Amino acid sequence: MxxxxxxxxxxxxxxxxxxxxxxxxxxxxxxxxxxxxxxxxxxxxxxxxxxxxxxxxxxxxxxxxxxxxxxxxxxxxxxxxxxxxxxxxxxxxxxxxxxxxxxxxxxxxxxxxxxxxxxxxxxxxxxxxxxxxxxxxxxxxxxxxxxxxxxxxxxxxxxxxxxxxxxxxxxxxxxxxxxxxxxxxxxxxxxxxxEPGANAPAPAPPADRAKTRAALRARLDMDDVPVLFFQSTPDHPKGLLAGMYATGGLRDLLRNQDTLRDAHAFNFASVYHRPEAHEGGLLLMNPPRQGLSVESDGAVTAALAATADMLGWAMDRYQGGADSRISVFVLTEITLEYFRLVDEHVLPLVDGSWTHRIVASDFARPPARTLAAGDDPTFPLRGAPQTATSNAWNHSWHALGDPERDAYEALRHLYALFGLDVTDNPFTDGDRVSTTLLMTKQP
Structure with missing residues (x-):
């Protein structure tokens, strides 16, 4: 084939x-x-x-x-x-x-x-x-x-x-x-x-759909909290994606996701919310933790709250954790789950190359989000937590189509925001996030 x-x-x-x-x-x-x-x-x-x-x-x-x-x-x-x-x-x-x-x-x-x-x-x-x-x-x-x-x-x-x-x-x-x-x-x-105006700044690349991120953030009522976005867009959109609402289509896929753990773990499945039609696409809302949007051409955007409800889960149990510290375990699992969903089930629906993007918004706003080396939330925590260094961290890469490798790329870019190397993450193996290593961890 x-x-x-x-x-x-x-x-x-x-x-x-x-x-x-x-x-x-x-x-x-x-x-x-x-x-x-x-x-x-x-x-x-x-x-x-x-x-x-x-x-x-x-x-x-x-x-x-x-x-x-x-x-x-x-x-x-x-x-x-x-x-x-x-x-x-x-x-x-x-x-x-x-x-x-x-x-x-x-x-x-x-x-x-x-x-x-x-x-x-x-x-x-x-x-x-x-x-x-x-x-x-x-x-x-x-x-x-x-x-x-x-x-x-x-x-x-x-x-x-x-x-x-x-x-x-x-x-x-x-x-x-x-x-x-x-x-x-x-x-x-x-x-x-x-020509006049030749020195005007170039427009944002088409793949950077900032308006979609802003709209999803507003619908989730996350304007006042730091948010981590994942975004995946086809480089050459083909128009309306066929079969969005058909039996076995994307809506059914979001209803019955194949996740590493159950719907109460760190993934985009939900037992309380159903994907809903929205402007030719789909919305799967799970406030105040997260939300996911699929646009009519197949582009996907996910928003995750960098609070104790989501990325900071369980970190308030430890001294200095409070609401600002990000759990390495939660961050890694939700990142891998995003790319398992998108790389395996959405990218094949649109021919051609795709761009993945990671955006960390307001991570340096007081109290700044922090991340440390090691296996959170296992006690004792390894190393002093490092503080986010930007409120507008935005990086993209050409989609690889391999969930473990794309998850690694996402974490590699995010760890740099905190002055850390992705090898500090205990769930990586070479150039990928290891599903095996992650699944040995019990939340």
Whole structure:
């Protein structure tokens, strides 16, 4: 079964089902790389360095995408594009991620957001073993286009000093911006800079739906308390989401959620409230603790009170806890539950890439919210609690489609608000939140 979106492909690799990706055509969002003796890219040659920089820049100039290393693609007679036809997992030792980062840093402008994701081949396969590498490239914002490679390449595979290339992903291939188009873009940019109002601040990115957060906060009567928001939006909305109210649709899903613990734990299920239709979407309200909104195009926003009712649950039992201290356990479980709900059940409904966002509002307002290393609320508490350093903490990342990894990204951004590293969280394992570790904890 071919993967039809970045989230779907990542999900199949996460579940160690790479064979389900076979048949996926290369496209504007995915490119497959087979493995040579030096790995997917031979960085000992100038050509290999150029190929890596070119491929990454091309996806950044499009809508972002995935370079999937460890699958061989071939064009079949009946296909328009090359499709993944063979699994070629390989040893991690063939890739030095630091060298990959250095090449991109040196040869691509501007600095791009690139993630390197490793996935295991099934251990019970007698015919193959190893790993897959996914190089995930985020799209450049329209205001920052275009990414360029600061080198050109001759026919004999040597760099040309002083040259540059603007690669563009075109279907399943990569083309270069023509000199005429580059000239037009340059002059258009100069013309805009000369026009009145050209120095006005750029509008907020479309994915940052601040109005939705404000409306949900008001409906929950949380205007006077610090609030943590999770938000997930499709980068290219397709309009009204089909089946929102159908049998087995999102409304039924919210009524009967598959949660780690029961509805009285830290999740978005409720035994007292039902999801209600609202402006073509859904609202699931559970004041004063939390609320969740699904917009008509599938975008999701969740609001959590940073008080003893929710994120500060049980912390008033301990000296210095009061209403301001956040429970590490509660924070971690509700974060993972949000991404289990959204990554597994909402992202697959809208093709294309998604953006996840975390916003901490009024966390530094007295009494400031605090967070500490260790396993709250186990006594004794580890370490002195650290105080939030901003009232408007707003960060986003390209959705990975893996709940444990997206939960880790959310916590990584939030921990920085308190001057802490996410590794201080006892429920993390590598680059993910561990469901196993979390479930050993009894609230």
């Amino acid at each position: 071919a993967a039809d979106s970045p989230a779907h492909l990542i999900s199949q690799l996460t579940r160690q089902q790479p064979q389900e990706i076979l048949g996926t055509p290369e496209s504007e969002w995915v490119d497959f790389k087979s493995i040579g003796p030096k790995g997917p890219y031979d960085l000992s040659t100038e050509k290999g360095k150029f190929e890596l920089a070119k491929d990454v820049a091309a996806f950044a100039n499009a809508g972002g995408g995935l370079i999937v290393c460890g699958l061989k693609a071939k064009q079949r007679p009946t296909e328009l594009y090359e499709v993944a036809e063979k699994l070629t997992p390989f040893a991690k030792s063939l890739v030095n991620s630091t060298s990959y980062k250095d090449v991109i840093k040196e040869y691509v402008r501007p600095l791009l957001k690139v993630n390197y994701l490793w996935f295991d081949h099934p251990a019970d396969d007698p015919d193959a073993s190893g790993h897959y590498l996914v190089i995930e490239v985020a799209a450049l914002p329209e205001s920052d286009r275009w990414a360029l490679v600061t080198r050109g390449l001759t026919e004999d595979g040597r760099f040309v000093k002083g040259s540059w290339t603007v690669p563009i992903r075109n279907g399943d291939t990569t083309a270069n911006l023509s000199p005429d188009e580059a000239y037009r873009l340059l002059n258009d940019g100069l013309r805009v800079r000369r």
